[in-house]
Amino acid sequence: xxxxxxxxxxxxxxxxxxxxxxxxxxxxxxxxxxxxxxxxxxxxxxxxxxxxxxxxxxxxxxxxxxxxxxxxxxxxxxxxxxxxxxxxxxxxxxxxxxxxxxxxxxxxxxxxxxxxxxxxxxxxxxxxxxxxxxxxxxxxxxxxxxxxxxxxxxxxxxxxxxxxxxxxxxxxxxxxxxxxxxxxxxxxxxxxxxxxxxxxxxxxxxxxxxxxxxxxxxxxxxxxxxxxxxxxxxxxxxxxxxxxxxxxxxxxxxxxxxxxxxxxxxxxxxxxxxxxxxxxxxxxxxxxxxxxxxxxxxxxxxxxxxxxxxxxxxxxxxx
Amino acid sequence: xxxxxxxxxxxxxxxxxxxxxxxxxxxxxxxxxxxxxxxxxxxxxxxxxxxxxxxxxxxxxxxxxxxxxxxxxxxxxxxxxxxxxxxxxxxxxxxxxxxxxxxxxxxxxxxxxxxxxxxxxxxxxxxxxxxxxxxxxxxxxxxxxxxxxxxxxxxxxxxxxxxxxxxxxxxxxxxxxxxxxxxxxxxxxxxxxxxxxxxxxxxxxxxxxxxxxxxxxxxxxxxxxxxxxxxxxxxxxxxxxxxxxxxxxxxxxxxxxxxxxxxxxxxxxxxxxxxxxxxxxxxx
Amino acid sequence: xxxxxxxxxxxxxxxxxxxxxxxxxxxxxxxxxxxxxxxxxxxxxxxxxxxxxxxxxxxxxxxxxxxxxxxxxxxxxxxxxxxxxxxxxxxxxxxxxxxxxxxxxxxxxxxxxxxxxxxxxxxxxxxxxxxxxxxxxxxxxxxxxxxxxxxxxxxxxxxxxxxxxxxxxxxxxxxxxxxxxxxxxxxxxxxxxxxxxxxxxxxxxxxxxxxxxxxxxxxxxxxxxxxxxxxxxxxxxxxxxxxxxxxxxxxxxxxxxxxxxxxxxxxxxxxxxxxxxxxxxxxxxxxxxxxxxxxxxxxxxxxxxxxx
Numbered sequence: 001x002x003x004x005x006x007x008x009x010x011x012x013x014x015x016x017x018x019x020x021x022x023x024x025x026x027x028x029x030x031x032x033x034x035x036x037x038x039x040x041x042x043x044x045x046x047x048x049x050x051x052x053x054x055x056x057x058x059x060x061x062x063x064x065x066x067x068x069x070x071x072x073x074x075x076x077x078x079x080x081x082x083x084x085x086x087x088x089x090x091x092x093x094x095x096x097x098x099x100x101x102x103x104x105x106x107x108x109x110x111x112x113x114x115x116x117x118x119x120x121x122x123x124x125x126x127x128x129x130x131x132x133x134x135x136x137x138x139x140x141x142x143x144x145x146x147x148x149x150x151x152x153x154x155x156x157x158x159x160x161x162x163x164x165x166x167x168x169x170x171x172x173x174x175x176x177x178x179x180x181x182x183x184x185x186x187x188x189x190x191x192x193x194x195x196x197x198x199x200x201x202x203x204x205x206x207x208x209x210x211x212x213x214x215x216x217x218x219x220x221x222x223x224x225x226x227x228x229x230x231x232x233x234x235x236x237x238x239x240x241x242x243x244x245x246x247x248x249x250x251x252x253x254x255x256x257x258x259x260x261x262x263x264x265x266x267x268x269x270x271x272x273x274x275x276x277x278x279x280x281x282x283x284x285x286x287x288x289x290x291x292x293x294x295x296x297x298x299x300x301x302x303x304x305x306x307x308x309x310x311x312x313x314x315x316x317x318x319x
Numbered sequence: 320x321x322x323x324x325x326x327x328x329x330x331x332x333x334x335x336x337x338x339x340x341x342x343x344x345x346x347x348x349x350x351x352x353x354x355x356x357x358x359x360x361x362x363x364x365x366x367x368x369x370x371x372x373x374x375x376x377x378x379x380x381x382x383x384x385x386x387x388x389x390x391x392x393x394x395x396x397x398x399x400x401x402x403x404x405x406x407x408x409x410x411x412x413x414x415x416x417x418x419x420x421x422x423x424x425x426x427x428x429x430x431x432x433x434x435x436x437x438x439x440x441x442x443x444x445x446x447x448x449x450x451x452x453x454x455x456x457x458x459x460x461x462x463x464x465x466x467x468x469x470x471x472x473x474x475x476x477x478x479x480x481x482x483x484x485x486x487x488x489x490x491x492x493x494x495x496x497x498x499x500x501x502x503x504x505x506x507x508x509x510x511x512x513x514x515x516x517x518x519x520x521x522x523x524x525x526x527x528x529x530x531x532x533x534x535x536x537x538x539x540x541x542x543x544x545x546x547x548x549x550x551x552x553x554x555x556x557x558x559x560x561x562x563x564x565x566x567x568x569x570x571x572x573x574x575x576x577x578x579x580x581x582x583x584x585x586x587x588x589x590x591x592x593x594x595x596x597x598x599x600x601x602x603x
Numbered sequence: 604x605x606x607x608x609x610x611x612x613x614x615x616x617x618x619x620x621x622x623x624x625x626x627x628x629x630x631x632x633x634x635x636x637x638x639x640x641x642x643x644x645x646x647x648x649x650x651x652x653x654x655x656x657x658x659x660x661x662x663x664x665x666x667x668x669x670x671x672x673x674x675x676x677x678x679x680x681x682x683x684x685x686x687x688x689x690x691x692x693x694x695x696x697x698x699x700x701x702x703x704x705x706x707x708x709x710x711x712x713x714x715x716x717x718x719x720x721x722x723x724x725x726x727x728x729x730x731x732x733x734x735x736x737x738x739x740x741x742x743x744x745x746x747x748x749x750x751x752x753x754x755x756x757x758x759x760x761x762x763x764x765x766x767x768x769x770x771x772x773x774x775x776x777x778x779x780x781x782x783x784x785x786x787x788x789x790x791x792x793x794x795x796x797x798x799x800x801x802x803x804x805x806x807x808x809x810x811x812x813x814x815x816x817x818x819x820x821x822x823x824x825x826x827x828x829x830x831x832x833x834x835x836x837x838x839x840x841x842x843x844x845x846x847x848x849x850x851x852x853x854x855x856x857x858x859x860x861x862x863x864x865x866x867x868x869x870x871x872x873x874x875x876x877x878x879x880x881x882x883x884x885x886x887x888x889x890x891x892x893x894x895x896x897x898x899x900x901x902x903x904x905x906x907x908x909x910x911x
Contacts, residue, residue: 440618440621440622444885444888445841445846445847445888446847447847447850447851448846448847448850448881448884448885448888451850451865451869451881452625452626452629452881454869455629455633455869455874455877455881456629456632456633458633458634459869459870528744532744532746535746535748535749536746536747536748536851539746539748539851539854540854540866540869540870541870542866542869542870555748555749555752559752559855562752562755562756562760562767563760566756566760569749569752569756570753570756573746573749573752573753576746576749577741577744577745577746577749580744580745580746581740581741581744584740584744585740
């Protein structure tokens with residue numbers, strides 16, 4: 001297993017926005033990390049890439065074992081060689097992800113120069129090659145452009161090129177398409193999927209869009225309010241969701257043949273960190289909640305390999 | 320902002336260690352200025368040539384100047400000049416700036432453009448240069464100094480008030496007031512100006528610190544209050560030629576300026592903190 | 604870029620005209636007859652007539668301004684009332700001193716201000732930051748003439764390291780540059796610190812960390828570069844402030860220069876000299892803002908694209 005996260009718990013100051021998260025991810029696999037905003041998805045990305053200290057957070061318990069090494073136990077200096085080189089990050093908003101006063105070519109070049117020891121010329125050749133493969137037209141000219149001269153989709157491709165440049169084993173993509181137009185979204189997701197298949201990369205795709213997850217992910221981990229609700233293979237998960245929250249998320253995907261206006265939402269909002277309810281954190285919004293839900297649910301292993309944290313998992317196929 | 324709220328902000332500012340110490344110093348200086356006549360047994364303008372250049376001692380705590388006048392007495396009287404000149408000048412500047420800025424922000428159009436051009440023009444020039452032009456026209460003395468300081472900081476308050484008015488103007492509750500038929504001047508005086516007041520007053524506080532320096536500088540050039548009226552700047556002006564003989568003549572008045580200005584700044588900081596208006600000041 | 608510079612220079616023309624009108628009007632706003640203000644007390648009728656003819660003082664104000672401006676453009680700034688020498692010669696004599704003082708002070712403030720600002724931002728809210736910011740508060744609140752006097756007292760009177768006054772040799776430059784520079788340094792350090800902290804919080808910095816770059820590389824090559832943009836803007840806006848400092852400091856150190864000439868002329872009611880000095884200082888301020896704009900365009904590609 002390339003990445004194995006066990007009982008990951010994150011603290012920022014006095015609050016604990018992420019508790020007891022476990023999942024695994026192997027090469028050639030795409031794991032979808034799903035949840036509404038505020039569920040702890042981005043914090044998971046920061047924890048895996050070791051960037052929590054930048055926002056004043058830390059891993060307070062659990063382990064992030066990457067290729068046999070527990071990253072959670074490494075000091076900052078020993079962590080840096082992993083960043084960019086073995087674990088790459090694609091951030092949410094391509095509009096603000098690039099340094100606005102540096103040419104984009106240089107921003108990609110630095111990866112090969114820093115991590116692969118290439119000289120300027122070789123690094124540039126590699127950058128151009130990468131941009132070509134990401135289907136960026138006139139890649140040489142683009143290298144000389146500044147970020148503000150490029151479109152959002154183009155910028156996101158540059159960020160992906162940056163992530164790929166040092167041949168990482170794992171790419172963590174935090175909502176890579178949220179800020180883009182719908183047509184561009186599909187292209188970017190397609191490119192990412194292709195890369196995983198071609199190169200045997202592992203991809204952790206963080207999104208709130210169940211539609212995207214259904215398209216490309218092999219496995220899914222559903223987060224709710226800083227806890228794991230359910231994790232399973234994508235096929236069975238979509239066919240037979242066990243957690244009421246997963247079920248509700250799936251019902252939010254617009255489908256063909258739906259009567260206009262029939263799209264269901266989930267009543268209520270994700271509670272903020274300071275106001276997590278006791279017991280199962282979903283119970284105030286759950287239709288099936290009863291007295292038992294005042295207790296924190298255990299993660300129950302499932303016959304098909306996943307786990308569900310619910311006192312009343314849904315049994316039958318409701319589809 | 321209601322009176323009660325502004326008072327409670329001042330109290331909150333005074334509670335912080337920074338605000339407390341600086342506030343205490345400011346109160347001390349103001350009291351010293353008011354009661355300058357009874358605090359020391361000396362007069363500020365009676366010369367005693369045999370007693371000139373006396374170093375700080377038990378009788379003359381801060382020494383005497385070249386005419387044998389007690390330095391502490393002169394510093395206390397100097398506080399009167401320096402504080403009143405700078406605060407009156409800033410007061411006038413704030414008032415004019417608020418009227419101009421509010422009118423420009425509220426009326427818009429050609430008037431707004433004219434005000435903006437004027438503000439931009441003076442804004443890019445250093446206060447001392449604007450002040451020197453004014454002194455060149457009006458002539459040295461207290462009136463000239465006040466006018467110079469007032470005009471030098473006018474751009475700042477006009478700009479700040481205008482920005483506040485523009486920002487608040489578009490907010491929903493103003494729209495709401497207008498939609499229920501509130502008159503223009505009612506909105507301006509009841510809603511817009513009170514909300515613009517807090518940042519402008521804090522800026523005025525901080526500018527008073529700068530104004531004290533500007534007043535002292537003009538005084539030092541011999542362009543401020545004319546003798547025998549004591550002012551901190553003028554005291555140092557005469558002292559600078561006597562640097563070798565009696566350094567205390569320049570050290571103590573300068574110290575009075577420096578500590579007072581630092582106190583004004585620290586208190587202003589504490590006030591910004593207590594009022595929570597840092598972002599609104601920074602917008603400009 | 605050249606196009607941009609040209610346009611910025613053209614934009615300065617109306618500003619220059621506005622300032623020149625104000626400076627021209629000084630002569631007419633001061634109490635008394637302008638002719639008297641341009642003459643030594645007790646000058647004869649012949650001299651009066653000459654002055655009246657030269658400045659067209661019997662003609663409408665607009666025409667007078669035209670004559671004055673035309674003379675100005677040709678480098679004729681009139682003659683000093685006190686010394687009777689052409690003002691342009693007087694200015695030419697002292698200008699290099701002022702430029703040198705201003706230039707070195709600016710250099711000193713920028714270099715040390717940026718260094719201290721970076722240090723303060725790096726150790727934000729810890730002791731190096733608190734110490735430096737305390738120093739910054741002192742530096743920006745001490746009256747510069749008093750600071751100058753204290754420096755003279757310490758380094759010239761007590762230690763005898765530098766001359767008390769004058770403008771001979773580099774030794775005479777040290778204390779004046781320090782006097783202006785310390786205040787400027789405080790300003791630059793404060794702006795740099797705030798800009799660094801702000802830039803370090805931007806999104807792209809997170810990605811730079813994720814790329815595996817070293818924190819020092821990120822801080823100096825990316826964050827500082829961004830922070831320098833507002834620093835240059837503020838410095839350009841406050842170039843006048845350095846000149847203001849120069850006026851005061853020249854007076855304190857009795858250093859021949861624009862500032863000292865201006866203050867002396869003010870005290871002696873030597874209005875042609877006052878006008879010329881104010882005009883020179885105003886031009887310097889305008890050139891400063893121009894320089895700042897150009898530097899900003901050079902540093903920020905976004906500003907450059909907005910121009911074309």
